[in-house]
Amino acid sequence: MNLLESIGAGARDMSTHKGRAVITIIGIVLGTASVVAVLALMRGGEQQTKDFFDEMGGLREIRITNEHSHSITQTAAERASERLTYRDAQAIRRDCPSVLTVDPEITRYFDVSYGDRTFSMKLLGTNRDYPFADNMPVAEGRFITDKDCENFANVVMMGPTYKEDLFGDEDAIGKTITVRGVPFEVVGIMQKKEFYFEGSGGRERNVLEWFNRSHYIPITTMIRRFTVNDRLDGLEISALSVEAVPALMEEANRVLLRRHGVLDFNVEAKSEQIQQRNEQEAFFNIVFWAVAFVSLFVGGVVIANIMLASITERIREIGVRKAIGASGRDLFIQFLVEAVVVTAAGGALGLLLGLGMVTVTDKVLNMPTAVTAGILIIAFSCSVAVGVIFGLFPALRAARLDPVEALRYE
Amino acid sequence: MLIRTENLTKSYDLGAVEVRALRGVTLGIEEGEYVAIMGPSGSGKSTLMHIIGCLDTPSTGRYVLNGAEVSELKGRALARVRNKEIGFVFQNFNLLPRVDLVANVSLPLVYHGGIARGARREQAVKALEAVGLTHRLKHRPNELSGGERQRASIARALVNEPSILLADEPTGNLDQKTGREIMAILDELSKEGKTVIVVTHDSNVAAHARRIVEIEDGVIAREGRA
Numbered sequence: 001m002n003l004l005e006s007i008g009a010g011a012r013d014m015s016t017h018k019g020r021a022v023i024t025i026i027g028i029v030l031g032t033a034s035v036v037a038v039l040a041l042m043r044g045g046e047q048q049t050k051d052f053f054d055e056m057g058g059l060r061e062i063r064i065t066n067e068h069s070h071s072i073t074q075t076a077a078e079r080a081s082e083r084l085t086y087r088d089a090q091a092i093r094r095d096c097p098s099v100l101t102v103d104p105e106i107t108r109y110f111d112v113s114y115g116d117r118t119f120s121m122k123l124l125g126t127n128r129d130y131p132f133a134d135n136m137p138v139a140e141g142r143f144i145t146d147k148d149c150e151n152f153a154n155v156v157m158m159g160p161t162y163k164e165d166l167f168g169d170e171d172a173i174g175k176t177i178t179v180r181g182v183p184f185e186v187v188g189i190m191q192k193k194e195f196y197f198e199g200s201g202g203r204e205r206n207v208l209e210w211f212n213r214s215h216y217i218p219i220t221t222m223i224r225r226f227t228v229n230d231r232l233d234g235l236e237i238s239a240l241s242v243e244a245v246p247a248l249m250e251e252a253n254r255v256l257l258r259r260h261g262v263l264d265f266n267v268e269a270k271s272e273q274i275q276q277r278n279e280q281e282a283f284f285n286i287v288f289w290a291v292a293f294v295s296l297f298v299g300g301v302v303i304a305n306i307m308l309a310s311i312t313e314r315i316r317e318i319g320v321r322k323a324i325g326a327s328g329r330d331l332f333i334q335f336l337v338e339a340v341v342v343t344a345a346g347g348a349l350g351l352l353l354g355l356g357m358v359t360v361t362d363k364v365l366n367m368p369t370a371v372t373a374g375i376l377i378i379a380f381s382c383s384v385a386v387g388v389i390f391g392l393f394p395a396l397r398a399a400r401l402d403p404v405e406a407l408r409y410e
Numbered sequence: 411m412l413i414r415t416e417n418l419t420k421s422y423d424l425g426a427v428e429v430r431a432l433r434g435v436t437l438g439i440e441e442g443e444y445v446a447i448m449g450p451s452g453s454g455k456s457t458l459m460h461i462i463g464c465l466d467t468p469s470t471g472r473y474v475l476n477g478a479e480v481s482e483l484k485g486r487a488l489a490r491v492r493n494k495e496i497g498f499v500f501q502n503f504n505l506l507p508r509v510d511l512v513a514n515v516s517l518p519l520v521y522h523g524g525i526a527r528g529a530r531r532e533q534a535v536k537a538l539e540a541v542g543l544t545h546r547l548k549h550r551p552n553e554l555s556g557g558e559r560q561r562a563s564i565a566r567a568l569v570n571e572p573s574i575l576l577a578d579e580p581t582g583n584l585d586q587k588t589g590r591e592i593m594a595i596l597d598e599l600s601k602e603g604k605t606v607i608v609v610t611h612d613s614n615v616a617a618h619a620r621r622i623v624e625i626e627d628g629v630i631a632r633e634g635r636a
Binding site: 017317320321322323324325326330403404407 | 485489506
């Protein structure tokens, strides 16, 4: 009897024991469904994190921040350091070979007026690298250029929400607004930026709204007109490629350490932030995995148990099959196939249940999920593997039964 | 010679005691013979039947079946010999309860391998017709009388066209009239040239055979021809 026929015989035999099959199947259905749900949630979380950071700007970005001293008293070097300055940004642009963009930022809040409207609004001093670094397309007009920075030009690019506040539907390009009494020409308006995290407080809150509520002016103008020194509130740089990120981190560290004389800054890649977020999610994933694993394991034990019981019940049948020419191998395959047929059927039902669970989590609980073909294949393979692993021992027992003993069994 | 055994012994080691079920059986059976193996329970006749039927192997001695040495065979090889050469008829029929007669009777062909499903069914139906069960093809064993079940098991034993039909107390679970019907089928098969071996303790059954071998205490005590 060849393998194909053994499989056929095993499957046929299983169909003659439907009641037994149904009981056996339940654990596997739940286990497989859990695996689908777990993987879909994990994928969903990762995908959303990745989407978020893509929207924020690519994986090539490095954020440099001021690091505050941990000791109570400052050292002389710490006191002497000017912290992160616009000159640091220029030095990085000049001295780091792996750098693509340098985006220094200074933020201030001022009264901004157009006509008879006056609001306290945020102004962000930056340069042409800002939209590059933060992935912000222009809706109308243009962004700040290098020339604007060189000329200390009084030009402003508006976030879409602020444009609405000041101008409503009126055309803004070419108009003049005043910032603390200083006239600025509107040269551009940014596109609206949106990102809604599913699950966290519903779909209403745009977590990127702060991009839309900002005016953007040349950083040199900001420093000359509105600040007493050139200390930065933020500095983001990006590397020529994702692969060049570690090199750029090292170069930036070296340049800044030389200029500051002390390690009062922190250089961090955005990919590290993604990793941190994923690590936080990993904890929840462990819980899900444990549930899936326990369900599958319990399902497997139930299968082994029921199969052993069914073998005891069928000892005579095994004897008869051997007497008419079945080899141990034939019976081993028959019983293993029975186990796998049950678990595969359970796996298939489990996939459906799992997809249902995923839909419910997505729609009702608002949790991000992503189902891929890979997930379905993995979950189905798990169910088949359970059949093979837990069917092995009962099948081996059936194969090894002595035909004379088996025929004599009452 | 279809069956030739030389000095077959079989011992079971039960820890403290060693049970010697067979103590040197030398026996020859020609093709087409109709033989009864008789003996009280515990005589060793069942053990002899198991060895002849290739369900068991001797401790010492030789067994040549249809020109092939089978005393050394094990596992799969022995299973193939059982499948090709032996057709078993059991006292309690031993049909699979959950499938119909056609499926039961085709089972030896399944394990034979290489026979398509359609051809298997065809042969099974033919074998069932030969024992007069044409009207029962789709029935399960529990829907049949004892006599019908035993006829089905004869059909199963014959479907592979084995060299030997080996019947172990074939009338043991049947009333006298039905028992006679079953023995009539075996007589008919013998007349058609099939080698038939009946293992029994019932002398009325043994009387159908043309040769009687009596086993006592693990050896052949008497042999006679009808």
